[in-house]
Amino acid sequence: MHKIRILAAVALAATLSFSAAGCAKSDARKLYNTATEKLEKQNYDGAAKDFQKVIDEGYYLPESYRGLGLAQMCGQDYPDASISFEKSLLNVEGQSRSFQRDVNLYLAHCREMQGETEKALDIYNDLINQNADAEVLFLRGRLLLKTDQDSAAEADFDRAVQLSSDYVLYINIYEVYADEDKGADGSRYLEEALKTANATTDDYYHQGLIHYYLQDYNDAKAVLTKALKANEEDAESLYLLGKVYLATGDTADARAVYKDYVSDKENGAGAYNGLALCDIADSNYDSALQNIRDGLALNDSSVNQALLYNEIVVYEKQHDWSTATSLAASYIAEYPSDEAGLKEYEFLSSRSSDGGSGSSETAAEGSASS
Secondary structure, three states: OOOOOOHHHHHHHHHHHHHOOOOOOHHHHHHHHHHHHHHHOOOHHHHHHHHHHHHHHOOOHHHHHHHHHHHHHHOOOHHHHHHHHHHHHHOOOOOOHHHHHHHHHHHHHHHHHOOOHHHHHHHHHHHHHHOOOHHHHHHHHHHHHHOOOHHHHHHHHHHHHHHOOOHHHHHHHHHHHHHOOOHHHHHHHHHHHHHOOOOOHHHHHHHHHHHHHOOOHHHHHHHHHHHHHHOOOOHHHHHHHHHHHHHOOOHHHHHHHHHOOOOOOOOHHHHHHHHHHHHHHOOOHHHHHHHHHHHHHOOOOOOHHHHHHHHHHHHHHOOOHHHHHHHHHHHHHHOOOOHHHHHHHHHHHHHHHHOOOOOOOOOOOOOOOO
């Protein structure tokens, strides 16, 4: 369920930067800061109301419209978010180019989520004409690939990696291809990333992730072991090592890794998801459901989607088509843009109607850092 660019998180950092600046009206500043804090705490309705109050008072319009748009976007209200971002841009005089760029990127994301591909591409084109940086090239390439414009997408990706040798960029490009069932085409970017490697401890996790994606599991284990020797509390590397064990069918070692996470507030939900994956691999479905419930109880927004998807998988594995279909319907209502969920719902709808059997979709791992 990996998401290429978590816009809300990037946007939040940009929004918070304004709260430290001096403001002419203390009451408006306090209300703006309160709205920002609510946005950070994922209280999107409360944040939207407070940003709107600042707007109604006529203060800090570009920043407040941006904040309102972020709250609406995070709440998946893409049409209203688009309007708010457009109003931010209409009042953008005096703002930095980076501010305008960020608002345009959020607007492009909302256009895409509404199916307005051409409008999103127009925004990316304008930004690239102004300054062809790696991130915008990547985002346009991702959208081009999703719309089956493979050659143009590849050209953007190649330009992006010429501008940045960041491991994460190479990995994100591969993940775009993998999301479109074109992982073989994207694997060359992983191989290129390894050629640019600097063998420092900071690179071990990403090297391990690349080897994991390339299914070079022995190399992945070796690199992740180095990472953990350098820092035994490296949560990302330890969690990824569990996924490597699971990929090789070693559920015992994978389970041991995930159990270390259960009491960790930051990584507990991901640990329960990992344990559920082990249970699914071992056909221990009652235990899988319990681990999923325990994970969901922690209400970690970064892991909930994977847990809910795996709950569907468990019931499907048990041929409980009715329950699986009902859960899938709820899932796509909450995550309407998830193509794997839509495919699963279509499959289950056909199974529940004819009582037949079939193979399950692959369980969802969640992010390596969850």
